[in-house]
Amino acid sequence: MLHVAVVGSGPSGVYTAQNLVEQDPEVRVDVLDRLPCPYGLVRYGVAPDHEKIKSLQNSLRTVLEHERIRFLGNLHVGAGGVPTDRLRELYHAVVYCLGAATDRHLGIPGEDLPGSWSATEFVSWYSAHPDSTVEDFLPGARAAAVIGVGNVAVDVARMLARGVEELSPTDMPQAPLTALAAGKVTEIHMVGRRGPSQARFTTKELRELGTLPDTDVVVDERELALDPAYVDPSALPAPQRRNIEVLRGWAATPPRGAARQIRLRFFLRPVELLAEAGRVGAVRFERTLPDEQGDGVTGSGRYEDIEAQLVLRSVGYRGVPLEGLPFDPGTATVPHRAGRVLRDGAVSPGEYVAGWIKRGPTGVIGTNRPCAKETVASLLEDLPDLVRRDVPDDAFAALRADGLAPVDWAGWLAIERAEAELGASLGRNVVKLPDWQSLMAAAHRGPVSEAP
Ligand SMILES: Cc1cc2nc3c(=O)[nH]c(=O)nc-3n(C[C@H](O)[C@H](O)[C@H](O)COP(=O)(O)OP(=O)(O)OC[C@H]3O[C@@H](n4cnc5c(N)ncnc54)[C@H](O)[C@@H]3O)c2cc1C
Ligand SMILES: NC(=O)c1ccc[n+]([C@@H]2O[C@H](COP(=O)([O-])OP(=O)(O)OC[C@H]3O[C@@H](n4cnc5c(N)ncnc54)[C@H](OP(=O)(O)O)[C@@H]3O)[C@@H](O)[C@H]2O)c1
Incomplete structure (x- = not known):
């Protein structure tokens, strides 16, 4: 049975996982994200007043609830988190779907x-990205x-x-709404x-x-x-x-x-x-x-x-290098051939990319579908070689044994519940939790309060 790790739960990561389970009846896919919440820029980029596009989260959710797909949040891959080498030990293949997290200068x-400010910082603020620490722009x-x-x-x-009338029905946190x-x-x-x-x-x-x-x-x-x-x-x-x-x-x-x-x-x-x-x-x-x-x-x-x-500088996003993964600073992408990661021009077995870190930071959500499909086609072509290597049955247990504390799907659902409760307490719909502390408290079902 093929075990695949997809790093990143934005559209490209979710479409990669979907393609894999649709095309291989036995594959098991873990979708890892550094955040405790899934969906990447669909949650932390798409503007809050674009509710129809935001609702795409529902179709991404259906994928992540597939019985052979597992969401593991709060797992940073790279320096200070799970080393890329460790992932290669735990899975037959790793697909990096990291997006492009920073801005061009x-x-x-x-x-x-x-x-x-960069538009990236402003968007992160009104989208309640937990890394955003700015109080008012x-x-x-x-x-x-x-x-x-x-x-x-x-x-x-x-x-x-x-x-305010147009913003308060959205899931925007209280502080940017007030500001x-x-x-x-x-x-x-x-x-x-x-x-x-x-x-x-x-x-x-x-x-x-x-x-x-x-x-x-x-x-x-x-x-x-x-x-x-x-x-x-x-x-x-x-x-x-x-x-x-x-x-x-x-x-x-x-x-x-x-x-x-x-x-x-x-x-x-x-x-x-x-x-x-x-x-x-x-x-x-x-x-x-x-x-x-x-x-x-x-x-x-x-x-x-x-x-x-x-001043909001909105001149495009830029990929960020990940320790242990090759990176082309010219294009700020990972070098690849049809989704297969290239190291010094040669295919690196078992390593793949999809989405913005593969193509660069352009294209709407739907553009990531064919992009993920191409990568999955390459991966499945390589399958006979990939499964030659033994990997542990349960990478989740191995990661926990490494001292990591992933937020699983139940933890994410607890965050969703806490956001619904916060919204109700403010007389609004769902309101996002804006910081790491309240997200992690909610994931572990602890007390929830919005940061001031
Ligand atoms: C501000 C903004 C608004 C947009 N609005 C729209 C819109 O309205 N409609 C539309 O069609 N398209 C929109 N887009 C484009 C769309 O969001 C992108 O096409 C899409 O999100 C790219 O998908 P991705 O999976 O490659 O990256 P992302 O969505 O960025 O997902 C990457 C994921 O990887 C995770 N990650 C990164 N590094 C690590 C790591 N080291 N370890 C673990 N996890 C990691 C991140 O936390 C994130 O969840 C918008 C883009 C932006 C920037
Ligand atoms: N509703 C939606 O569907 C939606 C919403 C948000 C984002 N997205 C998608 O997400 C992707 C990223 O969007 P984006 O707006 O960040 O990037 P973008 O579409 O690449 O636009 C970047 C803009 O910055 C300008 N620019 C670049 N460098 C500059 C410089 N040094 N000085 C002045 N201007 C400069 C570009 O001008 P030049 O053309 O002259 O280089 C361009 O106007 C796009 O594919 C977009 O369609 C979609």
């Missing part, structure tokens, strides 16, 4: 000023600059514009370094900005028109053409004088964050122009400062 002066901020024009940028801009509700940010600038036809957001997400209560979306037609593809979008693929149509509509609509403005800006490259009284006060951008050689831009030597007491 801009590499410009002032990037680390107080008030400048917004103190005193009137204007925010979101750098980047991908879907994460749209998420964080929208969350800044949401009011966002009390926040005074009325100007939100979302800024792309290239043109509207090169923006990475998708039309559905873009359009939603126009539905936010008491919020105007402001676009300057002259800035859009710097993009030749805006002037003549006929050659654009349909998704970009639809984005252009939405932006054109906003550019033609005079602002209604709403309480908040989301200003979509293009052809502005960030060059410096400027300080004011020891914190960020503005972002300096250089105007760029199409370089007429494809999708690139060139600097114009003209600059514009945009006032912002809060």
